[in-house]
Amino acid sequence: MRAAIVAAAVVIAAAGLAGCGEKSQVTVYKQGQYQGKPDNLPWQSAPFNNNQTEWEKAIKARNNAQNEYIRVGN
């Protein structure tokens, strides 16, 4: 009997604690403010690993590769 009461108390306590972790399921919209997930800057992840200068150099090279007057010559 005593064991059953202890077990029931443990279960009730665990269920009560689980309720503390409950998060709101409804998004509260604020007009004109982005409400979504955060995003990385393009140079923050691999292969650039926070090296903004290298990323900008790579993008600049790709930008200029679209100009055939430079790439191929006149």
Place this chain on the structure above:
Amino acid sequence: MARMKFLCDAERCIECNGCVTACKQEHEIPWGVNRRRVVTLNDGLPGEKSISVACMHCSDAPCMAVCPVDCFYKTSEGVVLHDKDLCIGCGYCFYACPFGAPQFPQDGAFGLRGKMDKCTFCAGGPEQDHSQVEFRKYGRNRLAEGKLPACAEMCSTKALLGGDGDVLADIYRTRVTTRGRGSEVWGWGTAYGKPETQRPQAPQQQPGGKS
């Protein structure tokens, strides 16, 4: 900081649909969704002109203005992206967009309209960079790999240019002065004619952090 833009040279576009195919292949876009497409004016007549159309990542993006759940944000490079977890598929952005960029896949057993999908300038979305989740929801993140959009880089005649707006303007200016005609850039004024709006940007993740 580069301000990313698209530019389509109607004098050069040969309607090969290479950009459309490159986009489809790069992001594994499902049937019924076309992030990019080629439109031909006066098709079959002498002097017909073709242009490749997708989201132009406008300076003052109307889709951002009309979204009732504010799921859009603009990156530091000026790329307009959205969070698919917030999108309710209402279609307001489709009606607001002058380029018809937002696409709605059929979703569910009864062909209901799904969450909006559009060109991301190959910049992924608000998920961990290069993750499976990001690829499934938004496609490949080429920008984080130091590459430009697949459509522009694949264009065989270099009619479609994508990248830093200043560099594109320089390239186009050189072309026009060399050939002596075709200075009109379709959609440029509509997309970039207004000053940049101070629209919300996404908060940044900690490097390597989970979204």
